[in-house]
Amino acid sequence: MRLLRPRGVYAPQEDTELLAQAARSELRALCEQPRVEVLDVGTGTGALALMAAECGAARVTAVDISWRAVLAARYNAWRLGLPVVVRHGDLTGPVSGRRFDLILSNPPYVLSPRPLRRGAVRTWNAGVDGRQVIDRLCDRAPGMLTDAGVLLLVQSALSGVDATLERLQDGGLTARVELRTTIPFGPVMARHADWLEEQGLIEPEERKEDLVVIRAQRT
Numbered sequence: 001m002r003l004l005r006p007r008g009v010y011a012p013q014e015d016t017e018l019l020a021q022a023a024r025s026e027l028r029a030l031c032e033q034p035r036v037e038v039l040d041v042g043t044g045t046g047a048l049a050l051m052a053a054e055c056g057a058a059r060v061t062a063v064d065i066s067w068r069a070v071l072a073a074r075y076n077a078w079r080l081g082l083p084v085v086v087r088h089g090d091l092t093g094p095v096s097g098r099r100f101d102l103i104l105s106n107p108p109y110v111l112s113p114r115p116l117r118r119g120a121v122r123t124w125n126a127g128v129d130g131r132q133v134i135d136r137l138c139d140r141a142p143g144m145l146t147d148a149g150v151l152l153l154v155q156s157a158l159s160g161v162d163a164t165l166e167r168l169q170d171g172g173l174t175a176r177v178e179l180r181t182t183i184p185f186g187p188v189m190a191r192h193a194d195w196l197e198e199q200g201l202i203e204p205e206e207r208k209e210d211l212v213v214i215r216a217q218r219t
């Protein structure tokens with residue numbers, strides 16, 4: 001898909017593609033049912049929400065905290081003629097009270113010594129433990145899934161895979177690692193490599209990380 005991506009909006013990359021891969025196989029089974037509802041939390045350009053609509057999901061809603069991302073995703077949906085409703089707000093706030101068959105999220109998960117700020121860094125910065133958005137999403141997801149609903153979430157293994165699995169399990173979901181791949185550090189991670197080494201999170205000279213898709217479902 002050729003998508004408009006204004007400055008400051010996250011460019012779809014390896015994490016987006018890994019999550020899309022997991023989502024496509026989920027959607028193949030789901031879209032045989034009528035009225036499938038999908039939510040994409042932190043939509044950026046809208047790439048994942050648009051893919052879900054293209055796969056045949058009946059109702060796709062996307063949310064982002066950045067107005068720039070919301071406007072880009074709305075434009076991309078209009079240009080491609082795909083029925084995606086894009087809402088502005090924090091996490092699931094704009095859709096509270098609704099339930100979804102599939103929730104997708106590629107949230108900010110990058111560990112950073114810098115405080116969270118407004119602006120472009122919000123697309124990736126997730127605080128010193130990389131969990132400032134993931135933890136809140138794990139707490140909200142169980143209450144937003146239909147009975148057989150599925151959450152697919154992508155993150156770096158550096159941000160704590162076990163912490164995510166445990167948090168989702170505490171919320172009553174069965175959670176497991178669905179996909180995993182190793183990628184070389186991109187520019188943001190490369191800038192933080194010395195700090196990650198100091199924290200003992202990576203080996204000296206290690207410049208790669210595992211990306212993981214976590215799948216969670218109500219037991």
Ligand SMILES: C[S@@+](CC[C@H](N)C(=O)[O-])C[C@H]1O[C@@H](n2cnc3c(N)ncnc32)[C@H](O)[C@@H]1O
Pocket residue numbers: 010011012013015016041042043044045046047048063064065066069089090091092105106107108122123124133
């Ligand atoms: C890593 S980008 C992923 C973008 C897109 N889903 C993709 O995979 O290409 C994370 C997105 O989450 C958004 N975001 C960050 N914090 C958020 C929050 N609290 N609520 C909603 N969206 C948020 C950012 O603006 C950004 O667009």
